[in-house]
Amino acid sequence: KTHKFWESQPVGQFKDIGDSNLPEGPIEPPTLLSEVKQEPYNLPSQYEWTTCDMESDETCVEVYNLLKNNYVEDDENMFRFNYSQEFLTWALRPPGYYRNWHIGVRAKTSKKLVAFITGVPARIRVRDEVVKMAEINFLCVHKKLRSKRLAPVMIKEVTRRVHLENIWQAAYTAGVVLPTPITTCQYWHRSLNPKKLIDVGFSRLGARMTMSRTIKLYKLPDSPATPGFRNMELRDVPAVTRLLRNYLSQFVVAPDFDENDVEHWLLPTENVVDSYLVESPETHEITDFCSFYTLPSSILGNQNHSTLKAAYSYYNVSMKTPLLQLMNDALIVAKQKDFDVFNALDVMHNEPFLKELKFGPGDGQLHYYLYNYRIRHALRPSELGLVLL
Numbered sequence: 001k002t003h004k005f006w007e008s009q010p011v012g013q014f015k016d017i018g019d020s021n022l023p024e025g026p027i028e029p030p031t032l033l034s035e036v037k038q039e040p041y042n043l044p045s046q047y048e049w050t051t052c053d054m055e056s057d058e059t060c061v062e063v064y065n066l067l068k069n070n071y072v073e074d075d076e077n078m079f080r081f082n083y084s085q086e087f088l089t090w091a092l093r094p095p096g097y098y099r100n101w102h103i104g105v106r107a108k109t110s111k112k113l114v115a116f117i118t119g120v121p122a123r124i125r126v127r128d129e130v131v132k133m134a135e136i137n138f139l140c141v142h143k144k145l146r147s148k149r150l151a152p153v154m155i156k157e158v159t160r161r162v163h164l165e166n167i168w169q170a171a172y173t174a175g176v177v178l179p180t181p182i183t184t185c186q187y188w189h190r191s192l193n194p195k196k197l198i199d200v201g202f203s204r205l206g207a208r209m210t211m212s213r214t215i216k217l218y219k220l221p222d223s224p225a226t227p228g229f230r231n232m233e234l235r236d237v238p239a240v241t242r243l244l245r246n247y248l249s250q251f252v253v254a255p256d257f258d259e260n261d262v263e264h265w266l267l268p269t270e271n272v273v274d275s276y277l278v279e280s281p282e283t284h285e286i287t288d289f290c291s292f293y294t295l296p297s298s299i300l301g302n303q304n305h306s307t308l309k310a311a312y313s314y315y316n317v318s319m320k321t322p323l324l325q326l327m328n329d330a331l332i333v334a335k336q337k338d339f340d341v342f343n344a345l346d347v348m349h350n351e352p353f354l355k356e357l358k359f360g361p362g363d364g365q366l367h368y369y370l371y372n373y374r375i376r377h378a379l380r381p382s383e384l385g386l387v388l389l
């Protein structure tokens, strides 16, 4: 399959794989800001660019509805991500965000929002280089406008606006293979409400398994096992930042979080992100941390259920409490909060607990990409310390 667009971009090309003469790092140098295209790229004549101000309730509802009806579906088109409005405002307004990186496309006549793409600024460390990047996400074209080649011009436009802020690298994920993944992750699911998951077709009853046997198999205790396991609070930000920075330093690619970032991304926000820590009852030292974000999916075409309540593993740090026990406590609190399923990628140190804690492999892969930054050899998922929303 020819990648007409991606072969024109400063990304690792398939033909370059294995060429160890190519240096690791930026593929193209920055250009002078005066040389960056000053005006937006041309859209087909019946469409116009718009900046989506996520602080405006009206715009946020438009973005929410566009994604709810047209964003990513699973491979069997049974589920579609249903990011909540509060999640979207959280995801798109981190410290230092740029409103004009929240880019929409409207039909000129109806003014309907028909496409969307976003960037948020992030400091990402690659080996020992901290690089200012844009995290690109929520690329969505209305189902009725697919294969009009809108995506390439939207990617060029967000790239142009990122360049205007003197940022020359980006990070993004996709369920499809593009030139060229820095790593490819498997996703895994842990049933919390197996009866509903089987009813809606997310899971299947195992061979020689009854429903009651399956419910018993996935049963969890009513409360966490670890002494000192509690919700993260504002006063914990400095300690969690230290814990997380130290833990993430072992991975090849990871966010370079400071206290402002930790306060935004990891402080519990209802219906958006949950985070817990272990405070030693004796020393009051904070020794471990775990977190997951809330991303429901619409269930397409089921009579009894319309929404799958899913938790997605975010950042976890195990220094004293075994990761297995810490993640089992995360499963326990997720079940208490009525999540139906707990999802995770095989990144960081996740792989060992995925098998132990009764996760099942998902039917797809998530590929990670860097824009305008070459990594000499693809990473193992366990070398990746970056979780995108």
Ligand SMILES: COc1cccc(CC(=N)NC(=O)c2cccnc2OC2CCNCC2)c1
Residues within 6 Å of the ligand: 072, 073, 074, 075, 079, 080, 081, 173, 175, 187, 188, 295, 297, 308, 310, 312, 343, 344, 345, 362, 364, 366, 388, 389
């Ligand atoms: C269950 O409902 C779904 C609705 C749409 C797609 C998928 C499958 C899928 N593509 N899953 C993932 O990409 C995934 C699986 C485990 C952990 N994170 C994930 O994706 C995150 C990170 C990338 N942006 C989307 C959310 C499932």
